Amino acid sequence: MTDWSGDIAIIGAGIVGLATARELQRRRPRARIAVVEKEDGIGRHQTGHNSGVLHSGLYYSPGSLKARTCVAGAAALARYCDERGIPLERCGKVIVARDDSELDPLHELYRRGVRNGVDGLAIVGPERLREIEPHVEGKSALYSAGTAIVDFGLVAASLADDVKGAGGAILTAHEVVAVSETSRTVAVETTWGDLEAGRVIACAGLQADRVAALTGSAREPAIVPFRGDYWLLPAQRRHLVRSLVYPVPDPRFPFLGVHFTRRLDGEVWLGPSAVPALAREGYRRGTIELRDGLDTLTYPGFWRLVSRHAAAGLGEMIRDASRRTLLRSLRTFVPELELSDLLPGPSGIRAQALARDGTLVEDFVVEHKGRVTHVRNAPSPAATSSLAIADLVADAVEVE
Numbered sequence: 156m157t158d159w160s161g162d163i164a165i166i167g168a169g170i171v172g173l174a175t176a177r178e179l180q181r182r183r184p185r186a187r188i189a190v191v192e193k194e195d196g197i198g199r200h201q202t203g204h205n206s207g208v209l210h211s212g213l214y215y216s217p218g219s220l221k222a223r224t225c226v227a228g229a230a231a232l233a234r235y236c237d238e239r240g241i242p243l244e245r246c247g248k249v250i251v252a253r254d255d256s257e258l259d260p261l262h263e264l265y266r267r268g269v270r271n272g273v274d275g276l277a278i279v280g281p282e283r284l285r286e287i288e289p290h291v292e293g294k295s296a297l298y299s300a301g302t303a304i305v306d307f308g309l310v311a312a313s314l315a316d317d318v319k320g321a322g323g324a325i326l327t328a329h330e331v332v333a334v335s336e337t338s339r340t341v342a343v344e345t346t347w348g349d350l351e352a353g354r355v356i357a358c359a360g361l362q363a364d365r366v367a368a369l370t371g372s373a374r375e376p377a378i379v380p381f382r383g384d385y386w387l388l389p390a391q392r393r394h395l396v397r398s399l400v401y402p403v404p405d406p407r408f409p410f411l412g413v414h415f416t417r418r419l420d421g422e423v424w425l426g427p428s429a430v431p432a433l434a435r436e437g438y439r440r441g442t443i444e445l446r447d448g449l450d451t452l453t454y455p456g457f458w459r460l461v462s463r464h465a466a467a468g469l470g471e472m473i474r475d476a477s478r479r480t481l482l483r484s485l486r487t488f489v490p491e492l493e494l495s496d497l498l499p500g501p502s503g504i505r506a507q508a509l510a511r512d513g514t515l516v517e518d519f520v521v522e523h524k525g526r527v528t529h530v531r532n533a534p535s536p537a538a539t540s541s542l543a544i545a546d547l548v549a550d551a552v553e554v555e
């Protein structure tokens with residue numbers, strides 16, 4: 156049984172919680188800091204199940220937290236990887252407009268990227284696109300030379316080493332089950348002993364709404380898990396994609412669309428889809444967790460979202476379930492793709508906050524209440540932004 160007491164307890168050893176612990180430890184070397192994680196190890200959820208893209212920051216509304224922290228976070232993370240010898244490859248990325256209807260949105264993305272301060276952006280024609288990606292077809296593309304790939308799991312492991320090296324504790328297999336605030340401290344009850352801290356910062360990802368509710372905060376916006384399944388190109392077909400190939404995103408959704416992602420080990424992943432899931436942490440297709448399913452299906456915001464986007468949602472579910480339908484849409488980028496090129500791959504689950512009125516919460520949300528801070532909505536690009544989110548949280552905590 157652990158009985159720990161100290162200055163700051165951080166709930167969740169994903170990349171956001173670990174980056175925050177490291178930043179606070181860096182600013183206050185004498186502070187006693189612990190990261191409390193329910194799994195046996197770190198980075199077991201979103202941090203360990205994603206596309207591994209260090210986004211440049213071009214998608215997000217100028218001035219938003221996503222825009223600011225993504226641009227700053229990508230630069231900080233690249234420097235961090237360089238210092239620590241963590242592999243990072245600036246492979247570049249193209250966002251491809253396939254027909255005339257996508258040209259205006261593509262140019263709008265370019266302008267957004269420039270306003271957000273992203274360097275190295277260019278609109279290119281079909282010939283230049285062919286030079287960058289010889290097997291990809293399109294009318295035009297937005298080329299982001301600085302976009303990189305990285306293994307966020309390795310970054311998280313290094314951040315955890317930093318925390319431990321500076322005297323912090325990482326308490327795995329400690330699920331937080333109750334939190335109560337007194338006038339001077341916060342008592343945190345876990346499945347493996349009790350903790351007492353001057354401050355608590357919750358970075359609980361897929362469980363953010365439940366952990367918020369434990370501390371008496373509103374349950375809303377609720378987390379609705381969106382599953383993303385990937386497919387893999389067979390080794391002999393990986394030459395079809397050199398770097399990162401993305402569609403022009405649908406502005407109604409905060410997801411980037413099914414893309415082609417080169418990984419550091421040379422694999423090429425196709426995906427992820429974006430379909431509502433009935434399990435927050437079930438990575439096998441078809442997994443249902445009763446509590447998770449009920450929470451989603453009884454949330455009015457979910458049904459409002461469904462009624463607003465029924466056609467798009469159904470299309471995405473069909474594409475997720477049918478390899479042939481997915482192939483048809485992927486072939487609009489890479490016409491040489493065959494059905495046999497789509498091998499089943501891993502899955503990830505996004506923690507996306509959804510408001511009661513059915514709106515997908517667009518920006519990151521950080522909420523402060525008394526001695527507890529909640530990172531309530533940190534979906535993509537929060538891995539890219541993690542060091543900048545950590546800065547932001549540390550600034551807020553220090554002001555007090």
Ligand SMILES: Cc1cc2nc3c(=O)[nH]c(=O)nc-3n(C[C@H](O)[C@H](O)[C@H](O)COP(=O)(O)OP(=O)(O)OC[C@H]3O[C@@H](n4cnc5c(N)ncnc54)[C@H](O)[C@@H]3O)c2cc1C
Nearest residue numbers: 167169170171193201202205206208331360503534537539
């Ligand atoms: C399919 C997919 C693709 C993505 N692609 C990219 C990408 O290419 N680039 C990018 O920047 N971002 C990407 N993202 C987003 C990115 O992975 C997340 O934004 C980021 O990992 C969030 O980190 P986190 O620490 O907030 O959450 P998590 O990594 O989910 O960590 C939260 C932690 O809290 C713990 N926890 C929860 N409840 C409790 C409790 N009660 N007690 C103790 N511990 C608890 C969990 O076990 C978990 O370890 C993607 C995400 C997905 C799902």
